[in-house]
Amino acid sequence: MTECVKNINITFDENSVTVHNVKNFSACDTFNSGQCFRFNKISEGVFAGVAHGRYIEVSCENGDLKIQRSTREDFYNIWYDYFDLAFDYEGCIKSFSFDRTLQKASSFCSGIRILHQDLWETVCSFIISQNNNIPRIKKIIEALSEKYGNLIYTDSSGRSYYSFPAADALYSAGEKEIFEMKTGFRAKYIYDAAQRFCDGKVAAEKFESMNTDETINELMTIKGVGPKVASCIALFSLRKYDAFPVDVWVKKILEKYYTPQTGKEYFGKYAGIAQQYLFYYERCTNGVYL
DNA sequence: CCACAGGTGTGTC
DNA sequence: GACACACCTGTG
Numbered sequence: 001m002t003e004c005v006k007n008i009n010i011t012f013d014e015n016s017v018t019v020h021n022v023k024n025f026s027a028c029d030t031f032n033s034g035q036c037f038r039f040n041k042i043s044e045g046v047f048a049g050v051a052h053g054r055y056i057e058v059s060c061e062n063g064d065l066k067i068q069r070s071t072r073e074d075f076y077n078i079w080y081d082y083f084d085l086a087f088d089y090e091g092c093i094k095s096f097s098f099d100r101t102l103q104k105a106s107s108f109c110s111g112i113r114i115l116h117q118d119l120w121e122t123v124c125s126f127i128i129s130q131n132n133n134i135p136r137i138k139k140i141i142e143a144l145s146e147k148y149g150n151l152i153y154t155d156s157s158g159r160s161y162y163s164f165p166a167a168d169a170l171y172s173a174g175e176k177e178i179f180e181m182k183t184g185f186r187a188k189y190i191y192d193a194a195q196r197f198c199d200g201k202v203a204a205e206k207f208e209s210m211n212t213d214e215t216i217n218e219l220m221t222i223k224g225v226g227p228k229v230a231s232c233i234a235l236f237s238l239r240k241y242d243a244f245p246v247d248v249w250v251k252k253i254l255e256k257y258y259t260p261q262t263g264k265e266y267f268g269k270y271a272g273i274a275q276q277y278l279f280y281y282e283r284c285t286n287g288v289y290l
Numbered sequence: 291c292c293a294c295a296g297g298t299g300t301g302t303c
Numbered sequence: 304g305a306c307a308c309a310c311c312t313g314t315g
Binding site for chain 2 (some may be wrong): 014034044076126129131132133134136137185189197223225226227228229232245246247249250279283
Binding site for chain 1 (some may be wrong): 309310311312313314
């Protein structure tokens with residue numbers, strides 16, 4: 001069955017969805033750009049993982065985006081939004097032509113998408129990311145999911161996939177158990193955040209009417225969430241495209257290619273997407289990959 | 291043994 | 304406000 005929605009053609013199979021002629025989509029670049037910790041390469045060009053409580057396998061060849069193990073309903077309810085399919089990345093990249101470095105970076109990784117990730121998962125994951133490295137961040141998140149999440153899928157080789165733990169699962173586990181999952185000094189932050197999500201004090205809808213600065217200030221009331229983590233949450237979950245996370249890499253980039261005064265304003269309303277291109281470009285061209 | 295990893299809270303001036 | 308400084312843990 002094929003449908004046409006907003007000028008894109010989509011084919012639905014028994015157990016997969018194919019979106020035809022998708023521009024600017026690379027599963028590899030998207031999942032390796034540091035915004036998401038739960039997808040891994042399972043074969044050439046294919047990435048598998050769990051998001052929003054569902055297991056999928058994602059690949060994109062010749063402009064055809066294939067999502068395996070997705071129903072038609074899940075595609076419309078979850079993945080269309082998750083992969084930001086409505087956003088015009090081509091136009092966004094064109095708007096970056098005022099800057100040579102940005103032009104180079106965006107043509108290097110024009111297939112990166114800004115994912116629309118679950119708020120709680122993003123908050124928790126980026127708290128874990130502080131003063132940490134990506135392999136260990138992934139390891140901790142997998143361990144938490146295996147212990148406190150739900151079994152979602154087991155593949156033919158016997159590998160099991162788990163959902164990210166719900167906030168109340170971590171809250172009832174307690175700070176001590178969270179610490180024992182090798183989260184270190186971040187345990188108290190995770191516990192505190194979990195409690196606030198259980199209370200319902202934090203909800204994604206709350207941020208819809210807020211601008212980016214308001215969003216970041218609100219997020220920073222969570223312990224362990226500073227400007228960098230708050231910007232990541234705003235960008236990778238709440239879709240505030242002008243949120244501009246500044247980490248050690250971006251700091252280096254700003255020093256190397258720009259002036260000390262260059263701030264997010266210079267990059268405009270899609271500063272966050274610019275940040276992703278620059279970050280990924282700089283890391284790849286300096287030999288750091290995963 | 292020590293530095294470092296996609297930072298942040300706390301205590302100083 | 305602009306600084307140091309510690310912080311769990313694994314890896315080089």
